[in-house]
Amino acid sequence: MVVVSNRLPVDHEVGPDGTQRWRTSPGGLVTALEPVMRAADGAWIGWTGVADKEFEPFENDGISIVPVPLSGEEVEYYYEGFSNDTLWPLYHDVIAPPSFHREWWDSYLVVNRRFAEAAARAAAFGAVVWVHDYQLQLVPRMLRELRPDLVIGFFNHIPFPPYGIYSQLPWRKQILDGLLGADVVGFQRSADAGNFTRAVRRLFGYTTRGAVVEVPGDGGEVRRVVARNFPVSIDVDSFVQLAKRPDIRARAREIREGLGNPETVMLGVDRLDYTKGIAHRLKAFGELLAQHRLSVEDVTLVQVASPSRERVGPYMALRDEIELQVGRLNGDQSTISHTAISYLHQAYPREEMVAFYLAADVMLVTALRDGMNLVAKEYVACRVDNDGVLVLSEFAGSSDELKQALLINPHDIEGLKDAIVTAIEMPPAERRRRMRALRKKVQENTVSDWSASFLDTLTGRATVPAGIPETLVTKLREVAAAERLLIALDFDGTLAPHVDRPEEARASVGARSAIKRLIALPETRVAFVSGRALVSLQQVADPPESVLLTGSHGVELQLDNPEVTLDLLDREMQQLERLAVILESIAARTEGVWVERKPAGFALHTRLLTRPAGQAVQRNARSQVGAALPELTVREGKNVLEFAVRDSNKGDALVRLKEHTGASVVFYAGDDVTDEDAFGVLESHDLGLKIGQGITAASNRVRGPEEVAEALALLADFRGSQAAALLRGSSR
Numbered sequence: 012m013v014v015v016s017n018r019l020p021v022d023h024e025v026g027p028d029g030t031q032r033w034r035t036s037p038g039g040l041v042t043a044l045e046p047v048m049r050a051a052d053g054a055w056i057g058w059t060g061v062a063d064k065e066f067e068p069f070e071n072d073g074i075s076i077v078p079v080p081l082s083g084e085e086v087e088y089y090y091e092g093f094s095n096d097t098l099w100p101l102y103h104d105v106i107a108p109p110s111f112h113r114e115w116w117d118s119y120l121v122v123n124r125r126f127a128e129a130a131a132r133a134a135a136f137g138a139v140v141w142v143h144d145y146q147l148q149l150v151p152r153m154l155r156e157l158r159p160d161l162v163i164g165f166f167n168h169i170p171f172p173p174y175g176i177y178s179q180l181p182w183r184k185q186i187l188d189g190l191l192g193a194d195v196v197g198f199q200r201s202a203d204a205g206n207f208t209r210a211v212r213r214l215f216g217y218t219t220r221g222a223v224v225e226v227p228g229d230g231g232e233v234r235r236v237v238a239r240n241f242p243v244s245i246d247v248d249s250f251v252q253l254a255k256r257p258d259i260r261a262r263a264r265e266i267r268e269g270l271g272n273p274e275t276v277m278l279g280v281d282r283l284d285y286t287k288g289i290a291h292r293l294k295a296f297g298e299l300l301a302q303h304r305l306s307v308e309d310v311t312l313v314q315v316a317s318p319s320r321e322r323v324g325p326y327m328a329l330r331d332e333i334e335l336q337v338g339r340l341n342g343d344q345s346t347i348s349h350t351a352i353s354y355l356h357q358a359y360p361r362e363e364m365v366a367f368y369l370a371a372d373v374m375l376v377t378a379l380r381d382g383m384n385l386v387a388k389e390y391v392a393c394r395v396d397n398d399g400v401l402v403l404s405e406f407a408g409s410s411d412e413l414k415q416a417l418l419i420n421p422h423d424i425e426g427l428k429d430a431i432v433t434a435i436e437m438p439p440a441e442r443r444r445r446m447r448a449l450r451k452k453v454q455e456n457t458v459s460d461w462s463a464s465f466l467d468t469l470t471g472r473a474t475v476p477a478g479i480p481e482t483l484v485t486k487l488r489e490v491a492a493a494e495r496l497l498i499a500l501d502f503d504g505t506l507a508p509h510v511d512r513p514e515e516a517r518a519s520v521g522a523r524s525a526i527k528r529l530i531a532l533p534e535t536r537v538a539f540v541s542g543r544a545l546v547s548l549q550q551v552a553d554p555p556e557s558v559l560l561t562g563s564h565g566v567e568l569q570l571d572n573p574e575v576t577l578d579l580l581d582r583e584m585q586q587l588e589r590l591a592v593i594l595e596s597i598a599a600r601t602e603g604v605w606v607e608r609k610p611a612g613f614a615l616h617t618r619l620l621t622r623p624a625g626q627a628v629q630r631n632a633r634s635q636v637g638a639a640l641p642e643l644t645v646r647e648g649k650n651v652l653e654f655a656v657r658d659s660n661k662g663d664a665l666v667r668l669k670e671h672t673g674a675s676v677v678f679y680a681g682d683d684v685t686d687e688d689a690f691g692v693l694e695s696h697d698l699g700l701k702i703g704q705g706i707t708a709a710s711n712r713v714r715g716p717e718e719v720a721e722a723l724a725l726l727a728d729f730r731g732s733q734a735a736a737l738l739r740g741s742s743r
């Protein structure tokens with residue numbers, strides 16, 4: 012794997028005495044990527060943090076580093092200018108006004124090309140290249156053009172803004188096009204992914220189905236780009252280990268003593284950035300002191316504000332503003348023996364950060380907008396004593412997961428003040444209850460889960476272990492609580508193992524018995540969603556009566572009615588006849604190829620051929636049918652190519668089923684590429700389960716039909732006990 016990011020894990024530094032050294036780079040991107048790269052066998056391409064210096068590739072702490080040089084002017088135009096004074100404020104809700112300069116854009120283009128070329132040189136044939144963050148949004152497209160063999164992923168660490176803001180960018184189309192060069196575009200929050208797909212629809216008119224964007228290629232083929240959220244995290248174990256180290260615990264005590272052992276130590280840790288809401292936090296604290304709701308005798312605030320982007324205008328202004336505010340507040344409120352705010356304009360190593368976290372009773376994260384905010388997760392991970400209170404802005408990505416924090420709107424100063432007081436006065440039992448829940452959440456999604464889930468989606472090639480992953484159990488429990496639940500299931504490869512003769516496919520005994528239990532539960536519907544013709548589905552699935560059926564990718568429906576809904580027009584009937592002639596003649600010429608009649612089309616099966624021979628037959632069919640009947644829908648499955656006179660897919664089928672059942676939550680499981688259309692229409696509270704390998708928009712994955720049966724049985728258990736509890740409640 013090759014990782015490409017503007018930042019490398021280390022910056023080159025020259026001391027005042029001329030000594031040179033490599034120092035850990037600032038920011039959460041490095042915190043997240045470093046453990047991933049130490050565990051992976053690959054190269055990390057990036058900039059060394061200094062201008063006009065060329066470095067040879069080198070090894071640092073087990074990671075292969077490939078430096079990309081930047082000139083002084085590029086640092087000013089591409090990094091400080093376009094990245095941090097155009098994109099950064101624009102993507103963070105225009106908290107500061109973005110500057111638009113054409114020379115900055117030109118430099119962004121040049122530098123992005125340099126990174127793409129470096130990645131193209133470093134990557135082996137067919138390798139995975141994972142590009143990171145807003146500084147390099149053009150790299151995916153450039154790289155795809157240079158190296159079409161590569162699998163390309165992109166992850167955006169910062170928010171993606173709503174269209175009304177994004178559309179201000181003069182280069183809005185170029186940036187989107189750059190990103191769509193990737194196979195998977197990842198975001199921190201589902202809202203970011205939604206903003207991105209909306210922008211794609213508005214600016215390009217491409218079809219998007221949930222997490223899937225259909226990008227048309229030059230030859231009429233469609234490339235599917237998955238755009239969804241993958242919340243980044245930290246190496247939880249390494250923070251836990253540090254938090255248990257006696258020397259670091261002793262250092263935490265020393266910090267408290269140094270502060271005069273106040274009753275409450277509050278902590279803020281941020282890069283000195285206007286997105287972090289430091290001024291709002293100070294204002295709230297200052298007012299609490301001025302109004303005597305808090306006293307400096309009891310409470311002190313430690314504010315680490317690590318230096319960041321110090322030559323960019325708004326950052327210089329922010330430093331002046333914050334330091335003026337700290338100076339005033341301390342001048343007004345501190346006493347000889349008690350300082351209100353310990354302000355530290357420094358960058359600390361990891362060990363010292365952990366000591367700060369251990370020393371702090373209350374952690375204040377009051378960002379006005381933040382992609383994730385790893386500091387919040389680090390604080391929680393380090394609280395091995397299950398104590399401490401996290402006050403967390405709802406505008407930080409981490410608030411999606413850390414719901415048991417005291418969630419605040421930092422613009423609401425009164426609300427923030429109340430939350431600070433609540434945190435300080437919170438009874439120990441409640442502190443522990445909340446912290447335990449937060450720690451569980453952080454442990455459920457570590458940085459290796461984050462990278463595995465992104466790379467698994469990207470390559471679809473990861474080996475899928477047997478059994479039900481813990482994350483799926485949690486999600487099943489969640490959907491089991493739905494008011495009205497629809498469980499929609501593909502048949503072949505999902506409920507029934509694949510067999511050579513389709514008419515011999517049968518659902519596993521476990522799946523059948525779980526389905527019977529599910530349909531007996533209140534407000535619970537089960538549906539089969541298949542590409543098979545309905546008559547064939549009925550024959551192999553032999554479904555219990557109340558199971559809803561859709562066949563032929565949603566062309567045929569049987570919904571609580573013995574009648575099958577399907578009505579082809581005369582024109583469609585004629586198209587079917589012409590299609591039959593073309594495909595039959597192709598099948599007649601190649602041994603092992605056959606045609607299956609479907610209600611609204613035909614499927615050409617090639618699974619008895621070798622992969623290259625099958626692909627050649629499919630290419631031929633595509634081109635002959637394309638010339639004679641260009642308006643038909645073509646769909647590719649596993650060793651099968653389908654042509655339909657009616658444009659419908661499993662996503663449409665699922666939408667119909669949702670309408671019919673009025674379901675508030677949907678669980679969809681499927682193994683084939685055609686199931687991706689169904690995953691595409693799921694919403695963030697739904698559950699998508701991909702069976703086996705392959706690129707997918709589903710957020711969960713299991714190995715095969717055996718696991719599907721197990722998951723359905725678990726769902727029946729969870730929902731059954733919920734229903735029983737409700738019944739007990741209402742009979743009391």
Ligand SMILES: O=P(O)(O)OC[C@H]1O[C@H](O[C@H]2O[C@H](CO)[C@@H](O)[C@H](O)[C@H]2O)[C@H](O)[C@@H](O)[C@@H]1O
Pocket residue numbers: 018037038039040041043144145168169243319320381382383384385
């Ligand atoms: O490289 P710098 O210009 O010095 O800035 C430091 C990094 O800041 C940003 O970090 C983001 O990534 C974190 C991890 O995903 C996330 O928690 C945080 O909310 C983001 O702001 C930036 O995105 C990185 O590219 C910078 O390296």
Ligand SMILES: O=c1ccn([C@@H]2O[C@H](COP(=O)(O)OP(=O)(O)O)[C@@H](O)[C@H]2O)c(=O)[nH]1
Pocket residue numbers: 037038039040042280281282315317357358359360361364383384385386387389
């Ligand atoms: O003096 C400092 C201040 C911060 N950090 C680290 O910098 C990262 C900040 O990441 P976050 O996602 O919170 O914000 P970002 O700076 O990336 O916007 C965290 O891992 C902190 O532990 C650090 O090592 N030393």
